[in-house]
Amino acid sequence: MAKKWKVRAQAKGGVTTLKALITHPMETGLRKNKKTGKKIPAHFIQKLTVEHSGKSVLDADWGPAVSANPYLSIKFKGAAKGDSVKISWSDNTGKSDSHTVKVR
Amino acid sequence: MKRRTLLKGSLSAGVASVAAAAGLLTPQMVMAAWPKSAFEAKGVDNAVKALLGSSSLAASGDITIKAPPIAENGAVVNVAISTKLKNVSSISILVEKNGQPLTSNFNLASVTEPFVKTRIKVAKTSSVIAVVKSGGKLFSAGREVKVTIGGCGG
Numbered sequence: 001m002a003k004k005w006k007v008r009a010q011a012k013g014g015v016t017t018l019k020a021l022i023t024h025p026m027e028t029g030l031r032k033n034k035k036t037g038k039k040i041p042a043h044f045i046q047k048l049t050v051e052h053s054g055k056s057v058l059d060a061d062w063g064p065a066v067s068a069n070p071y072l073s074i075k076f077k078g079a080a081k082g083d084s085v086k087i088s089w090s091d092n093t094g095k096s097d098s099h100t101v102k103v104r
Numbered sequence: 105m106k107r108r109t110l111l112k113g114s115l116s117a118g119v120a121s122v123a124a125a126a127g128l129l130t131p132q133m134v135m136a137a138w139p140k141s142a143f144e145a146k147g148v149d150n151a152v153k154a155l156l157g158s159s160s161l162a163a164s165g166d167i168t169i170k171a172p173p174i175a176e177n178g179a180v181v182n183v184a185i186s187t188k189l190k191n192v193s194s195i196s197i198l199v200e201k202n203g204q205p206l207t208s209n210f211n212l213a214s215v216t217e218p219f220v221k222t223r224i225k226v227a228k229t230s231s232v233i234a235v236v237k238s239g240g241k242l243f244s245a246g247r248e249v250k251v252t253i254g255g256c257g258g
Contacts, residue, residue, distance in 0.1 A: 015217060028225075030203075046138040057213050063143040065199065065207035065225045067180045073221035076213070 005099040009085045016079040016103055018050060018057075020072045020087055028064040045070065048089045052079050079103050143206050148198050151206040152235055155196060156242060161235060164189065167245035169234050175226060178251035184221035189238040192218035196237075200246070201230035226251050 006021040022045070029042025042064060050058040057076045079085065081103050088098030142155035153159040170184035185195050195218065196209040207224045218236070226232065231246040 052215075055213070055215075057216050059211040059213075061138055061143075061209040061211075063204060063207055065202055065204065067223035067225055071182075071221070071223045073184075073219075074210075074212075075217035075219050076215050077217070078215045 004097065005087075007085075007087060007099055007101045009079070009101050009103045011079055011081050011103050015075050015077055016052075016085070017075050018073065018085060018087070020099075022070050022072075022089065024068070024070060024089075024091070026064065026066055026068040026070060030064075043091060043093055045089045045091045048072070049087070050074065050076075051086045051088075052076065053083055057085075139209070142209075143204055145206065146204065148200055148205045148233060151198060151204070152196070152242070155206060155209055156194070156235070156237060158242060161242050161244040164236070164243035164245055167234050167236055167243060169232060169245055169247040170221075171232050171247050171249050173248070174250045174252070176252050178226040178228070180223050181226045181232075181249060181251075182221070182223055183232060184219070185234045185236075186217075186219040187234075187236050187238070187243075189218065189236055189243060191239045192236055194237040195220050196235040197222070197224060198233040198235065199224065199226050199230050200233060202227045205233075 004023045009016055009018045024045055025043055027040050027043040031040045033040055044064040045062045048060040048062060049056060058074055083103045084100050085103060086098055086100045090096035139155055142151050145151040145154045149159040166188040168186045171181060175181045183197060185197060192212055194209060194211045197207045198205040199207055208222065210220050226249055229250045232249050233244055233246045235242055235244045
C-alpha cells in the first residue's frame, strides 16, 4: 500500500505554507477499462478541509477534474511552530480520511 | 502495463462497491454541502452561476495564474493562482473547454492568503480561468494552456 499522505507545513515570517500530496485515484467516471469495455465508476474527492487548532483555514470543493493523487498548496497566517494542522477529505463514495502534521 | 491497468480497474470497482455499502451508514451532511449542480454544469457561465450565484465577472489584472503554456500531459497540469485583491473569500479554477468546466473551488478563511496551488486535468487546449470572490464581487482572469494529450477519458 502506497503511503496515503505526504504533508508538510512550514512556518516562515508569520506565514505557514502547507503542501499536501494525497493518494487518491480521482476517477472521473468517464474512463473505460480497456479489457472489459466497462466504465470505471467515478471515485473522486469532493470535500477537502484544512484546520489549524480547530479553526477552518480552507474548505474546498473538488470535482473529478482534479488530477489523480492530488497536490495542494496553500498559505495561511497565525500558526506557530509546533502547532498541529489537520487536513481531511471525503469522496463521492462516502470514504474519508484525515491526517495531522506539526508545523515546522 | 496492461496488467497494471486491469489491477487498477478491478481495484477501484471493488472499492466502490464496499463504499456503496458503507454509504448507507454515513451521514449525508457532507455530501449535501458539495455543490453538485455547479460541478455538473456545462459552460463556464452556468458553472459560475451555480457555484457563486452570479455570472457577472469583472476581468482583473490583479490575478496571477501560473500554468504551463504547453502541457504535455493534460491529466496533470500544475496551476497556481494568487491575487493582490483584498478580502478574498473564495478562489475557483475552471477549464473552459472541459465537459464540466468547474474543477475546484476553494473557500478561504480570513487568515488564509489568497493563494492556491494544485494540479488539474485539462481535456484539450483551453483557457484556464480563475474566479476570485473578493468583497462580494467576482473577478476573473484566464490563461491559455495547450494540451498535447488529453486528461479526461481516453
